[in-house]
Amino acid sequence: MAPPVGARPGWSRRAQYGLFFSFLATIAGVLIGLFLLGLSIVAPHAYAGVRGATLDVTSPVTGALREATTTVTGLVSGAGNYWDAARQNAALKKEQAALRQQVIQARAILNENAQLKAALQLREKALQAVATGRIVGSSFESQRRFAVISVGRGDGVLIGMPVRAPAGLVGRVVEAGATASRVLLISDRANIVPTRLLRGGQAVISTGRGDGTVDLRPLEVGRNPFRRGDIVVTSGTGGLYPPGVPVARVVRLDDDGAIALPMADPADVSFAVVEQPYEEAALRAADEPTPEAR
């Protein structure tokens, strides 16, 4: 059976015109959508104002709900901790003894380092934190990896600033509202972090894979330098991220690189610290589309 020529609402002229104009409006909607989408792709900062404002409206809700879920999960995991307290206690005691030894060693190294730096007359760059906020939400319905933190322009946060947690690097700010901002996580495909191998210091490029892991490639072609359990830290190249921040831990090797897990899991991180870019020029460069984002 051939399909009918068109949807006819009957003989009413008014209903027919209504249907026709709503059809035209829908086509216009498609075209407007395409136009706006093209604008988002070509000029991502075009909507910064309205998107920042939406972030300000939604993030208090997310933050409040986050508080509640943290409390509940805290109760559950707290109960779990009591469950095998004796075994945990023994393990922790052992760990503490081992750590104490390491602390003494580290202190000695620190002293030596300070002496050597004084001898070389190196000036240490003091990095001050811009703001400290909680990670309240994430883009869980998208393959892009973003997180929302509870600090914004009102706290001095600007687009392009690096974000870190005590455990390691989290990412960098890509949208800033007045009271909340969106962070591009290091596991996002568009986030490329210049790093180096902690063991050996070889330069490594770290790219997100979009599935919660990070892809590591050595800058120099040659033998695969990675081993399971290796840690990469930021190298400070490019001037955005301060050097020496832990980024990821290698979990699997492949042909010429490795797959690694970020050290700071946004789901576990309670506080995120927004810092000044290591070099001020990096902040200005962040406003322009970087070649790495192409």
Add this chain to the structure above:
Amino acid sequence: MVRSALGNNATIGRGPRRLARYWPAGSVAIASTLSVLPIVTEVGWGPDFGFLMLIAWRLLRGDAIPAWWAAPLGLFNDLITGSPVGQSIFVWTASMLMLDLADRRTMWRDYWIEWLLAAILLFISQVVRWDVDALMGASYAFRLIWSPWIIAVLAFPLAAFTASAVDRWRLGR
């Protein structure tokens, strides 16, 4: 008729709710708002709740949401989920048009065909999103879209159930 008059008369005198015409669109907007839930994950797995709700309504009733309303609803969804502005506007209005075409082509409708149509539309929306993300510098592997797609397809019956429940409620049945 006679039977309903003889039965319990709880339904007598009950009409549509106030603003019954706007509840379908409202429920789509509420579904979009689900993305502010404080779920922090390293992997994106969640469905596009607003889109699920929109196609559930469209498949339940052709006239519940006028096709062009998909554009403002899509803009709202883009802003609240943080996806590139225009992506949902385009995908949602285009899906309304595609379902209009599908309505003319399908000889009969049952639940399986609706589920199949929803699965196809969800897949197209995932592919469009993958393309847009690649254009914006995040060209992740194509295989990453399978698991969110399967989750979304499995979540469609829930959306369809919600839509029909809201429909009964708004019409006072």
